Amino acid sequence: MKKYCFYLFTILTVFAFNSCDNEPLEGFDLSNPNSQNNGNINNTQTGIFQVDFDSQTFVADQISATRTDEVINISGLRGANGELVTLTIQGTTTGTYDLGVQNGLTLSGGSYVEPNNQGFGTWVSVTDGVQSQGQVTITSIDEVNNKMSGSFEFTGNNYSTGTAQTKAFTNGIFTDVLFQDGVGSSNNSNTFFAKLDGVEFVEDAANAILSNFSGQQILTINGFKNNGESLSLSIDGDIAPGTYSFDGFGNFTNTGQYVGDDPSEVYNANGTFTIISHDTTNNTISGTFSFIAEEFPQVPGSVNIDVTEGAFSVTY
Structure with a gap:
């Protein structure tokens, strides 16, 4: 499952x-x-x-x-x-x-x-x-x-x-x-920012999409690079402003993920995110996030990445 x-x-x-x-x-x-x-x-x-x-x-x-x-x-x-x-x-x-x-x-x-x-x-x-x-x-x-x-x-x-x-x-x-x-361009009004171990993650495109799986609305927010590298957050579609903790893999929502330029490099988010505003009428959402990106699965010698200063403001 x-x-x-x-x-x-x-x-x-x-x-x-x-x-x-x-x-x-x-x-x-x-x-x-x-x-x-x-x-x-x-x-x-x-x-x-x-x-x-x-x-x-x-x-x-x-x-x-x-x-x-x-x-x-x-x-x-x-x-x-x-x-x-x-x-x-x-x-x-x-x-x-x-x-x-x-x-x-x-x-x-x-x-x-x-x-x-x-x-x-x-x-x-x-x-x-x-x-x-x-x-x-x-x-x-x-x-x-x-x-x-x-x-x-x-x-x-x-x-x-x-x-x-x-x-x-x-x-x-x-x-x-x-x-x-490549990933092409995104909505010009969308913004996405984060640092990985102190180095800015410079995305080629950023967007968000609202979907429904197993009766649950899911809002996925993404920053992409043309080399396949990505930062993604998957949250409840009707989420209210507030601060939340990321859950682990196996859940549909409140998860975060970093994928390196090698698609086998997958990291799970362990940290928090804050929804600053969410307008479900005009389909806009903004927030911040920070987490330790933990290599998945965790084994001896696993390398983690510090994701800081995360911020997004997107239309879906």
Whole structure:
């Protein structure tokens, strides 16, 4: 179950990551699909993204893809009701990648969010981190035109009702999907600041996204670098001003995470954060944070990082 929770946290980060410079995903609230761009959806399709499940074919009408130094993310969105398939690939070259198999603290995975999801319709390709739940094969990457193609299949697992359920996703393809190198730009009004062991974390983009998993609204605030380095906070979607302690991995909210430029370098936040203001009408939030970033898992010789002077003011 902890592996499932850990990957859900990764999904939240992927949503925010892909939304940095891709309007179809920006400000996307899985618990309120009509909030996306005030209902004005950009139907421009760049390539083909489709997969079979439940005796029908999902064909995305909006596709978003990014590539950093370590990771490829591809998302396909269908309709205005929040139906979404996402692939997270720990690699940047052609080849075949197992889904749901943990390598150090990283794993590649696929996920599906049902339309009109109220928190119980999220399926992810991870169980215990050992058994493969599928594969993604990247067959070609066109470096001139920034397009990639490949195929995928996976078994989606859903633990939100207590008893594990599975769903088969087969015959998946993505063809000539346009991808962006790096995280792009973020909302110009967003600010994000922190120091790591006294050195400023200079992000290339910062944003926030409101989502709903297992009936719980989650607000994820992120600072990204193009090399894959990131600082992320995941908090209650309706959080009130005040000071809170970070919880550990295995929880959906009140967690913090630092990921180094090597995606196997994952650190859990042990400290506090303060919400200064939160306007749920205009979707703005500001606050501060400081914590010891503890290498996860903690083993003899683990190195911790002192995160200080953290501050954010973002729109979601």
